[in-house]
Amino acid sequence: MSLRPDGAGPERLVVGAGISGLYAALLLARAGRRVRLLERAARPGGLAGAELFRGLPCDLGSHRLHPAALEQPLFREVHARAPFLSRPRRGVLVLGERHVPYPPSVPSMLRALGLRAGAAMGLGFVAQRGRRAAFARWEHDRAIAGDDVGFERFVRERVGAAAYASFYRPYAEKVWGIPPSELSQTVAKKRISTTSPLALFRGLARGRGGAATDLARFVYPPAGISSLIAYLEARLAEAGVRAECGAALDAAGVAAAAGAAPVLFAGDLADLVPDARLEHRGLYLVYLAYPRARLGAPETYYCPDPRFWFGRVSELQNYAPDLRRPGETVLCVEIPEGAWGRGRDFASGRPLAALLDQLVCAGIAPRGVTPIEARQRFVPSVYPLYRRGWLQDWRAAMRRAAALGALPFGRQALFLHCNLDHCAAIAADAVAHVEAGRSPEAWVLSAERYLDVQVRD
Ligand SMILES: Cc1cc2nc3c(=O)[nH]c(=O)nc-3n(C[C@H](O)[C@H](O)[C@H](O)COP(=O)(O)OP(=O)(O)OC[C@H]3O[C@@H](n4cnc5c(N)ncnc54)[C@H](O)[C@@H]3O)c2cc1C
Incomplete structure (x- = not known):
């Protein structure tokens, strides 16, 4: 691949050196652009970075890649040089003192819950015709077309009180720390609906095992996810680009920097729109x-x-x-x-x-x-933190970011809960958008499609 480190045309400014910003910078460098990459932290990597502990670069929480990642050029390229391992995930759901393989099968779940509790939960779900219908429309309904009824009501209407109290409420409270009734119903989609208890209930309703097979097999970089970051840094260094660490850009900085081309912003949206009600x-x-x-x-x-x-x-x-x-x-x-x-x-x-x-x-x-x-x-x-009504705040914040001259992409700038392969795909879209000479305003209008990404964990 030929690189033109001297670059052509106006410099492109990329903010945030997580996987999104690093990959966008690499695509721009490979397109022959001069690139500047700014990063607030002392090191690149963001959430895919590492903590050096006992001499080992430990991931910031365990990471694995969904096999769909291998359909993307970035992951195919890394895989060709340092092959990933592909194997069934070895996950365990801890229920009380019991361990259930994750994703669970119906029999293993019932064994762990005990027959009475398991049957009560299963019946709570299958017994009501209306609930089954609502469950079937789950993915369609959770997008906020009109009223956001909130996480609690949305989930209870679909799986019943017992399943809600056993799985969904404790998890939501643990992660977000606010009453689930104040959380948006979209949270049910963005995290909980992909977990296996739902597949279990679907399996119960159909009278067969309900493991979420799409989540059974994953792909693993043998040296952890931060090896992807090291790979991107190495390719960027070959192209003459190094992240400038310890350099954060805020709204004023973006407005000053946005000139002929928008600033590709993969940092935290709250840095551009501090008063938006969009916290993490x-x-x-x-x-x-x-x-x-x-x-x-x-x-x-x-x-x-x-x-x-x-x-x-x-x-x-x-x-x-x-x-x-x-x-x-x-x-x-x-x-x-x-x-x-x-x-x-x-x-x-x-x-x-x-x-x-x-x-x-x-x-x-x-x-x-x-x-x-x-x-x-x-x-x-x-x-x-998706509070009820967050979508209106999101739309307003996106418009304000675009007005500054920023093109928000990546997990933090788009306020997404997403996977690494989503980040890489969105980064490629953002670069194509800028290279086609299209405006930040056009980008934020189209960016709403990314709110539909299905996180797989
Ligand atoms: C515990 C955990 C487990 C996960 N497991 C998986 C998994 O198994 N599989 C999977 O695919 N994904 C997983 N993910 C998700 C994945 O890690 C993230 O989606 C991805 O790394 C986000 O990349 P990003 O570059 O968009 O954002 P980030 O990694 O958040 O990077 C943003 C960067 O921008 C910098 N920044 C912010 N604001 C500014 C500013 N104003 N100026 C300059 N710099 C700024 C930040 O310091 C940061 O480095 C997991 C995430 C976590 C936390």
């Missing part, structure tokens, strides 16, 4: 190094149980097999900011002791084995 919730990551070669076979445990502070726990070497040290294994514990707020320390003192107890109680860590080291990292902008 963060995630505490607690890395624990245990003096054991391995703790278990699962790569990730999913833990909706409100007794546990964590929503997910993953064992690094089980999803990134190149990342291990002899005689040690690393757990990454994900504690959503939820109702905790910011500024907590879970990696020392009593909170750490309580956390270790919870890991034992959940059957994830063995009793009597103490970690050699614990480290916390807080990641601020992880979950978009």
